[in-house]
Amino acid sequence: MSSDYEYSDDDGDYYDDEEMIDGTQDDLSGASEDDMDMDVYGGDDFKVTPKGKRKSYEVDYDSLSQSAVEKLVKEDVDYICSICGVDESVASLLLRHMKWNKERLVEKYMDNPTSLLVAAGVTAPEPTTTSAQSRTRSIDGSASRRSTRGATRILALGGSKTKSPTTSPPLSHYTPRSFKPKSDEPFVCPICFDDSSDLRTLALDCEHTFCSGCWNAYLVSKIRDEGEHSVKCMAEGCALVCPDPFIRTVLVPAPGAPIGDPTQEEDNRKAWSHFQELLVRHYVASNKRLKFCPYPGCTNTVSCPSAADKSSLTTIVPTVSCGARGIGGQMTQSQSQSGWGLTGKEHKFCFGCHIESDHRPVVCSVARMWLKKCRDDSETANWIKSNTKECSQCQSTIEKNGGCNHMTCKKCKHEFCWVCMGPWSEHGTAWYSCNRYDEKAGVDARDAQSRSRASLERYLHYYNRWANHEQSAKLSLDLYAKTEKKMEDMQITSSLTWIEVQFMKKAVEEVERCRMTLKWTYSMAYYLAKGNEKDLFEDNQRDLEKAVEDLSELLEGPIEPENIPMLRQKVTDKTVYVQKRNEIVLEDTAKGFLEGRWKWNASVEGFDEPERTEY
Amino acid sequence: MASIAARRLAKELKEIHAEGCPVGINLLKADDFETWWFSIEVMGESLYKNEAYTLQFRFDAQYPISSPAVQFVVTDGHQAPIHPHVYSNGHICASILGNEWSPVLSVTAVCVTLQSMLASCKKKERPVDNDRYVRHAPDNPKKTQFHYDDDT
Ligand SMILES: [Zn+2]
Ligand SMILES: [Zn+2]
Ligand SMILES: [Zn+2]
Ligand SMILES: [Zn+2]
Ligand SMILES: [Zn+2]
Ligand SMILES: [Zn+2]
Numbered sequence: 001m002s003s004d005y006e007y008s009d010d011d012g013d014y015y016d017d018e019e020m021i022d023g024t025q026d027d028l029s030g031a032s033e034d035d036m037d038m039d040v041y042g043g044d045d046f047k048v049t050p051k052g053k054r055k056s057y058e059v060d061y062d063s064l065s066q067s068a069v070e071k072l073v074k075e076d077v078d079y080i081c082s083i084c085g086v087d088e089s090v091a092s093l094l095l096r097h098m099k100w101n102k103e104r105l106v107e108k109y110m111d112n113p114t115s116l117l118v119a120a121g122v123t124a125p126e127p128t129t130t131s132a133q134s135r136t137r138s139i140d141g142s143a144s145r146r147s148t149r150g151a152t153r154i155l156a157l158g159g160s161k162t163k164s165p166t167t168s169p170p171l172s173h174y175t176p177r178s179f180k181p182k183s184d185e186p187f188v189c190p191i192c193f194d195d196s197s198d199l200r201t202l203a204l205d206c207e208h209t210f211c212s213g214c215w216n217a218y219l220v221s222k223i224r225d226e227g228e229h230s231v232k233c234m235a236e237g238c239a240l241v242c243p244d245p246f247i248r249t250v251l252v253p254a255p256g257a258p259i260g261d262p263t264q265e266e267d268n269r270k271a272w273s274h275f276q277e278l279l280v281r282h283y284v285a286s287n288k289r290l291k292f293c294p295y296p297g298c299t300n301t302v303s304c305p306s307a308a309d310k311s312s313l314t315t316i317v318p319t320v321s322c323g324a325r326g327i328g329g330q331m332t333q334s335q336s337q338s339g340w341g342l343t344g345k346e347h348k349f350c351f352g353c354h355i356e357s358d359h360r361p362v363v364c365s366v367a368r369m370w371l372k373k374c375r376d377d378s379e380t381a382n383w384i385k386s387n388t389k390e391c392s393q394c395q396s397t398i399e400k401n402g403g404c405n406h407m408t409c410k411k412c413k414h415e416f417c418w419v420c421m422g423p424w425s426e427h428g429t430a431w432y433s434c435n436r437y438d439e440k441a442g443v444d445a446r447d448a449q450s451r452s453r454a455s456l457e458r459y460l461h462y463y464n465r466w467a468n469h470e471q472s473a474k475l476s477l478d479l480y481a482k483t484e485k486k487m488e489d490m491q492i493t494s495s496l497t498w499i500e501v502q503f504m505k506k507a508v509e510e511v512e513r514c515r516m517t518l519k520w521t522y523s524m525a526y527y528l529a530k531g532n533e534k535d536l537f538e539d540n541q542r543d544l545e546k547a548v549e550d551l552s553e554l555l556e557g558p559i560e561p562e563n564i565p566m567l568r569q570k571v572t573d574k575t576v577y578v579q580k581r582n583e584i585v586l587e588d589t590a591k592g593f594l595e596g597r598w599k600w601n602a603s604v605e606g607f608d609e610p611e612r613t614e615y
Numbered sequence: 616m617a618s619i620a621a622r623r624l625a626k627e628l629k630e631i632h633a634e635g636c637p638v639g640i641n642l643l644k645a646d647d648f649e650t651w652w653f654s655i656e657v658m659g660e661s662l663y664k665n666e667a668y669t670l671q672f673r674f675d676a677q678y679p680i681s682s683p684a685v686q687f688v689v690t691d692g693h694q695a696p697i698h699p700h701v702y703s704n705g706h707i708c709a710s711i712l713g714n715e716w717s718p719v720l721s722v723t724a725v726c727v728t729l730q731s732m733l734a735s736c737k738k739k740e741r742p743v744d745n746d747r748y749v750r751h752a753p754d755n756p757k758k759t760q761f762h763y764d765d766d767t
Contacts, residue, residue, distance in 0.1 A: 191679055191718045192619045193626045210718075217619070217680045218718060225681070236717035 055583075057360055057590035059316055061304035061351065063323035069280045069290075069301050076102060076283075084109050089243035093120050096230055096279075100286040121232065121241030124206050189214055191234065202250065204242065208235035215250050216264070220271045223247075229278040247275060293322035294356050295347045300324055304351045313365065314606040315593045318351035319358045358516060361589030362524040365605040370523035374463065392421050406553050418468065435525075435542045437461040462526040469519035472552075476512040479555070483508045486559055493561035496568070503568055507555055507575045514548045514582045521585060529599040529610060533592070540588060544581040551578050620678040624648045627722055640726045649674060652688070653726055661734045669693050670729065671705075672722055673755070682716035684757045685725060697739040700732065704749045706756040708742065713761055 054060060064072075080091035083106050097120035098105040108116045117123045188195040189211035203209040214234065219242070222231045231247070233240045251272040253260065277299055284290040284301050288308040293300045300322035307318035324347050349356045353364040355371070362370075391398050393414035398407060407418045415424040437458055487501040521541045528534040551574040559567060592598050600610050631642055636653070643652040651672045657663040669688040675681070687695035687705035695701050700708040711720065711728055742748065753759060 192623055194622075213619075214680070214718065217677075221677060221680045234718050236711075236719050237715075238717075 055587065055590075056594065057317065057586040059304060059306050059318045059320070059351070061302050061306075061318070061320045063321065064290075064301045064303055066277065066280050066299040066301070069284060070276070073279065073283050076100060080105060084113070089245050090117075090122050092244055092279075093122050093230070093241055096282060097121070100283055118239075121230065121239050122243075124238075124240060202246075204233050204238075204240045204246065206233055206235065206238050206240045208233050208238055210234055212250065216268065219247055219250055220267055223271045223275045223278065224267075227278060229275065229282050248272065251275075291320075291349075291351050293324070293347050294349050294354075295322070295324070296327055298322060298324055298347055300347070302351060307351045310352075311606065313352045314363060315596075316352075317360045317363055317590070317593075319348060319360055320351045321349075322347040359520050361517065361586050362520045363593060363606075365607070366527055366600075367520065367523060369602070369604065370466075370526065373459070374466075377459065377463070389418070389421070392416060406549060435465065435522075435545050436538050437525075459526070462522045466519050466522040469515040469522070473512050473515040473519070476508065476515075479508055479511075480505075483555065490559065490564055494564040496564065500568075503572050503575065504555070507551060507571050510575050510578055510582075511548055511552050511555065514544060514578055517582050517585055518545055518548065521589075524589070524598075527600050527602055527604065529601045531599070533597055533599065537589070537592075540581075540585045544578070544585050547574065547578045547581045550574060619680075620674060620676050621648050623679050624674060630721075631723065636723055637727050637730075639730055640723065643669065651722065653722075655726060655730055655733075657730060657734045659734070662736050662739050663696055663733050666696065668696050670726060672725075679718040679720070682712050682720075682757065683722070683725070684755050685712050685729075686756050696733055697741060698733060698736050699738070699740055699742055702742055702745055702748055702752070704752055706748070706752060706759065708761040710761075712756070 076095055077088055077091045079102060080086065080095060081088055084091065084094070086094070094105055094109070094116065095102070097116075098108070105116075114123070114126070118125045186195050186197065187199060187201060187209070189199065189201070191210055191214040194211055194213070200212040201209050202212050202215050218234055219231060222228045231242045232238065233242070251268040253265070253268075280299070280301070281292055284292045289303055289305045291302050291304070293302065302320045302322050304318050304320055306312060307316060312318075325345060327345070348358045350359055350364060350367075353359075353368055355364070355367055359367040389398055390396070391409040391412060391414055393416075394409060394412040396409065396411045398409055406415065406424050408415050416422060417424055417426075483504050487498075487504050490496055490501045490504070491498060518541065521537070521544075525534065525538060525541065528537060551571070554567070554571055554574060589598075600607060603609050625648070628645055631645075636642055639656040639658045641654045643654055645651040651674075653670045653672070654667050655670050656667045671686055671688050673684040675684075686707060687693070687701060689695050689703070689705040695703055695705045702708070707729065709729065709732060711717075711725065748759075
């Protein structure tokens with residue numbers, strides 16, 4: 001299942017004519033890609049990786065729907081039912097209390113069932129003294145109540161009608177009590193003071209009785225506003241937890257029940273379904289092999305056993321996808337739904353950390369370190385994010401509105417690189433070192449002030465490029481729209497069909513994906529220790545960057561109808577090439593992690609301390 | 616649910632007027648069902664002998680299902696008692712105002728609990744994180760997720 005959402009297979013979706021890609025292989029060694037070393041990356045490499053074969057930068061995972069997780073939950077519940085001889089609702093409370101650790105649960109239950117049942121809020125603690133004293137127990141607040149700072153007695157309102165602790169069999173199937181007090185006194189709900197004679201009342205095993213309206217408001221508030229899956233009895237200090245059937249009875253009207261207030265019923269329905277989700281979330285959060293999809297409104301879960309162990313995160317980057325696309329109401333489960341832009345965006349996230357995007361090729365701990373550094377230094381670097389800069393030749397303001405870094409000043413026609421502000425002419429040739437930080441300044445720095453300046457400059461070098469790729473990828477939404485327009489125009493001005501103009505879309509998507517890779521390579525390069533390995537890493541980074549900029553420029557250029565066949569050829573070639581360069585960066589970096597080849601210039605969680613902290 | 620809050624508060628107010636407040640506690644002002652003020656004093660021997668403080672209760676439509684926002688008044692010359700669970704901005708770290716709130720607790724019950732919280736205090740001091748908390752504290756103490764430790 002997982003491989004359906006992985007990178008290589010996307011090709012199949014966008015290219016209905018894969019032969020076109022294969023057919024262009026020979027052209028790759030052509031003039032436009034003269035710096036491509038064909039001996040190292042032989043022609044065979046251009047074949048699309050066969051389905052099912054996992055690449056070194058990918059992990060195996062499965063995506064599970066909420067109901068699939070509910071099945072797993074049910075299995076655990078059934079298991080506990082059969083081992084401990086309790087009913088489902090009790091088993092569920094016990095499992096929640098034990099954070100779904102079945103083995104520990106069974107062990108504890110066998111050891112002392114009563115204490116576990118009390119701790120889990122299934123039964124009230126047995127009275128330890130005479131029944132006369134136990135009668136006031138719940139008014140006092142039981143001994144198990146935590147911290148009111150040695151407060152004396154808490155006064156409950158309206159005279160608590162506590163009975164002595166119930167001795168009803170705790171393990172029977174739960175049926176909510178619904179009764180009237182036996183005394184002649186009419187029942188008054190101690191919360192809302194309603195004393196209507198037709199008041200419906202409910203209580204847990206503790207027999208703390210309240211009206212159904214108060215229970216309803218309380219459950220909705222606890223579930224919806226506080227996100228609690230273990231809701232305690234409303235009585236002060238009572239530790240009994242509402243079992244699922246009780247919650248259901250309150251929130252979900254029985255079939256044939258009289259029609260109530262529609263807003264209330266809607267709130268109840270939502271609360272009940274949110275409660276189901278909270279249970280699934282708790283189960284998932286308690287299981288290291290599972291992670292809940294972080295995208296808003298999504299209720300899918302991903303299972304990734306290979307990343308369950310934290311120590312694995314120094315060797316792999318567990319990028320996963322839950323299988324859904326889009327946000328909220330526009331979400332689809334269908335993978336073939338290849339929507340444009342954000343509405344169809346795949347739910348990609350990292351299984352190993354909280355970063356809600358694909359941070360390959362860099363491992364979690366380095367990515368986290370980098371993001372923290374960027375947060376800490378955000379003010380210093382803020383100006384870089386701005387979308388306007390001055391032309392280095394005529395000082396007129398230039399606004400960036402596409403993803404391409406090759407800028408041409410409208411006024412003086414000066415061509416320069418947006419990132420380093422250097423002349424573009426130096427970038428087009430084999431000599432392209434925009435990605436590499438010139439260490440000389442740092443080495444030459446003698447006094448503390450120039451050292452700190454050099455260290456800031458060094459950071460800004462990486463941050464600048466990082467932020468630029470992020471910004472360019474964000475601008476890709478505009479690019480999508482523009483490209484779609486171009487595709488429409490192309491169909492009119494050429495004989496190409498809709499399928500045949502898909503190469504434009506494919507190219508735009510490839511550029512966005514590669515910019516994400518590039519972005520993270522800058523966080524990696526910032527922390528990589530100086531040396532041969534870093535040089536090779538930056539070589540690959542440079543090649544990918546140059547390829548991406550070339551393709552990006554091609555996509556943003558004007559289209560002359562007579563050149564469309566040539567453009568199509570060029571874009572297709574470059575897309576394949578860019579894809580390949582991206583593969584190389586991802587593959588080689590991933591292999592480097594598996595081999596323990598990468599050394600850092602700072603101490604990184606999970607890795608050996610650097611030998612020396614020189615950049 | 617607003618009607619429940621109003622009915623419940625009306626009932627509480629009626630009880631206070633009829634039976635009075637517990638010793639050391641006095642209703643200062645309750646003109647509506649949004650904000651009430653009480654004066655609170657610790658009776659008998661304690662570190663807070665002869666000191667009076669003002670407690671403010673703010674109720675929303677969810678009351679009593681959700682807790683009132685309770686704090687000591689620190690404006691107009693009033694001060695919060697110096698106590699390990701009372702911040703200098705008047706916010707109080709007490710579990711019954713947070714995760715152990717029960718809808719059966721009344722306003723006077725809360726007053727009595729806070730009164731005994733003061734009475735049992737062994738050393739007058741501010742919470743260790745007072746300065747940090749006060750700098751970033753939300754206006755409404757209910758928005759704070761206090762961590763309730765089990766000591767004292
Ligand atoms: Zn009620
Ligand atoms: Zn109870
Ligand atoms: Zn999702
Ligand atoms: Zn991660
Ligand atoms: Zn210019
Ligand atoms: Zn440059």
